[in-house]
Each structure stands twice: as C-alpha cells, then as structure tokens.
Amino acid sequence: MSANATILKGRTGDWEIVMGLEIHAQVASKSKLFSGAAVGFGAGPNEQVSLVDAGFPGMLPTLNRFCVEQAVKSGLGLRAQINLKSQFDRKNYFYPDLPTGYQISQLYHPIVGEGVVEVEAEDGTFFNVGIERLHLEQDAGKLIHDLSPTESYVDLNRAGTALMEIVSRPDIRSPEQAVAYVKKIRTILMYLGTCDGDMEKGNLRADVNVSVCPVGNYDKFKETGDFSFLGTRCEIKNVNSFRFIAQAINYEARRQIEIVEDGGKVDQETRLYDPTKGETRSMRSKEEAQDYRYFPDPDLLPLVLEQAWVDEIKASLPELPDDKRRRLMDQYGLSQYDAIVLISEQAKADYFEAAAKGRDAKLVANWVTNELSARLTADGKDFSESPLPATHVAELVELIETNVISSKIAKEVFDLVWKGEGSPAEVVEKHGLKQVTDTGAIEKAVDDLIAANPDKAAAVAEKPQAIGWFVGQVMKATGGKANPAAVNDILKAKLGL
8 A cells, every 4th residue: 555545434334535537637728629729818708709619510620730838748748658650539518618518638549648747745745647548629608697596607718718627547546646637737738838727717627536445455456467456436526725725635535434434325426616715516426438439530630740849849948847856856966855846846846957057956945845934925926036146146146155154144234135235245335244253353252241241151151051041142242143153153262161
C-alpha cells in the first residue's frame, strides 16, 4: 500500500480510498475548437457565438490547428504517447446549452495516449500518477438561473471552446494526493502556456471519481488489474478549487463507507459538491458510453499528424517543472523543499534566478519565498506583477552579505523599499541604516554597559547564557545597527568567556 494512502476507520473495519481524476483544462487559444468565434472572459452574453457554435443547420466545423498543437504540447509535457492518428466522435445528449444536441469529443481514438506524471507530496516524497489519455472536446454553453424567478437564460459564449480532458489512472490514494496531482497538472500546463489555469473562471476544473474498498483490496487490484476488488465509484463533477476537491473527497468517502457498512449498495452516479453545506448530492445516475450513442463525427475527417511536426513541437517546449526543480538544486545548491516552492510558479522561479546571479542563492530563495511572497499574496498579486524588480532583492542580499546591514535591519529596509522609497542601497543611505562595524564604537558601548552593571557582568561567568541580556542592551544602545557577530566577540572577550 502506498505510504500516503488514507485509511478511514469504519464500524466494521478499515477502508481505503481509491481515486481517478478527469481534469478539464480550457485550451489557451484566441478562437474556438471548430469555429472562428473569439474566446475570452468578460464579453456580454452571446457576443462570442458563431453559427457553428449556435448549431445552425448546415454549418460545418473546421478544426483549429492551434488547438491541436496545444494538445500535442500538453501530451508531451505529461510524458505521454502522441497518437499520430486520432478521430472525433459525437457524444449525443440533450441539454439546453448544447444547441446541436451533441458534443464533439474523442472516445475511441484520443490525440494523446498513456503517460505518467511525477507528483510531489506535502511531506517531500514523490508518487507517480498514470495518465490514461488526453482528448480534445468542445465545451457546452452556460445556463444562468438567478436572473429571473421563472426563467433560465442561455449564454453560448463558452459553447465550442476547446477543452483538453486529462484522464488519470486510479492511482490517487488520499485527498492530499488528489490536490497535489491537480496542482502539478496545472503547473505543467501553465509552464507550457496551453491553459491559463484560472480555476475561479472555470478554465481548469476537475471531476473526481471516488470509491472505497477494504484495506488490502487495492493491492490485489494492482496485482491482477481486476476492478472487482475496488468499490463502486461515484463521480463528483466540476470541482473548481483545491479546498473543495479535498472536502468533496472526504465527505464522499465517508458517505460510501456508511452505505456499505449499513448493508446497502453504492450506486454508480454523478454527484455535485455543495461547498456551503459541505456535502455531495446526486445529480444523475451514471451513464455508460453506449447511453451517449457515440459515433465518428461525419463532418470531420480523422486527424493525421506528421511525426516531424510533433518533433518540432517537442523541440520548442520550455523547461518543465521537474527539470527546473532538479536544475535549481544542482546549480544553486538549494534544498528540494526550496526548489519545489520556487517552481510552483514559473514567474517565481524566473524571479529567483534573476535575483540569485552572483549572490547567496539560499538567502535569495528565503527572501523570495518568504517576505516577498507574503507581500504579493497580501496584495493579491503574483510574481509577474511584482512592484519590486529582482535587482532590488539581489541588492538587499548583497548588503547583508557584505555586512552593510544585518538580517534584522534588512527587514526594515525591505519595508521601506516596498513602500516605494527607492532601492535598498538608497533606503540604507537615506535613513542611516548602515550596520555599525566600527569595533571602537561597539567596544565603548560594551565598556559603558559593564561599568553600569558590575553585578550582571559577574553573574555571566557562572551563567554564560546571561550574555544574551548584554547583547540586547548593546543592540539597543546602537539603535539595532551594531554587527551582532562583532558584539558577541567583543562581549565574550571583555566578560572573559
């Protein structure tokens, strides 16, 4: 059993959770998958709809080459098989925001086949999640129910937008792993520029398939490939935040355990997570593929790619998160933890590298991942919008390294730089924040202090840790600007330690 698998205690025994996720990622593209209509957030209702999207009779879809390229790029980033021949199918169902009465998807021959993603767990260990497939499909429109008490409104702006559906194997064993996996997929797609990862706008959302089985059954499933060892799965649709993913899984697993322990049977169904009530509720009984009456789309030829084109796309890929993590550790001597935090956002890693040139990389990493990250988060900004250029962090670290300021003074300097008072060097000059490294001035402060407190000075000989009081007083006397190392050395010499 994997180290990070969640074991849930029931009345009749212990249970384990098994999950597979389907991530729907909106392709970063200016136009839709089969029409020239614009894609974008914030347009008025039905302003970005072509006759193809609206399902007008006789309208023919035309495949968007750029969306295909984005799917291939994503497949390569997931270390997955690129299928040179794939095919589009019609998935037939009626829904008010689906004017054609079918969705164009890929069931039998997806554009991307099997792959594997290495995911970092919270405790610093790694686990692999198998990718079953990535296929292209068009999104449906949107129903708006809160504009009228008696009517629903249909906005087709989203209809026909290109989606990549990334389907994982049932390799995920805990809510924490599920969240880590979605974060990793999101990071990879954002590095590749194939999806903007904006979960608030629904541009990346997950369907979570959850089942429970008695402890030990998952290992039997892994050995035999026999799904009968696993429980019946329920699919929780369209979860669009990391927090909700974890909450939905926890609730759903408990719900299923209760049903089975009460002698009932879990029905395979599609459920929705209600974050206000913190529970999942039934949406519809789970359809099987035959219920959708899939068949090859008669308006679209099979999609045939040339290997040379795929190779060209592969050669153009940016450095991916896993490679960047390993390189930051090798090149800058960073810990795995620091490297993982830095690569979580491409802009954060780039910022760090710009600031770390010729500086103490560990110190730079600390300032970037702690002080600066906290300020940006508080202001609702990310690293690409940082008001502080990387050169300012580099300069601040240089001032610490060359003993011009102490780490403590550096925090004060950072505050003033953040408020727009200039570069770190300018702030230090303007506010007279240079560290006192003149040993004569420090010695005088120490002598005055010892003369005024002979009893405390005598006590230090018996209790050496009492020197801390003297350090504090000297720092106070010098306005916090004395070099702490020099203060300690001089005090030890004068107090005979």
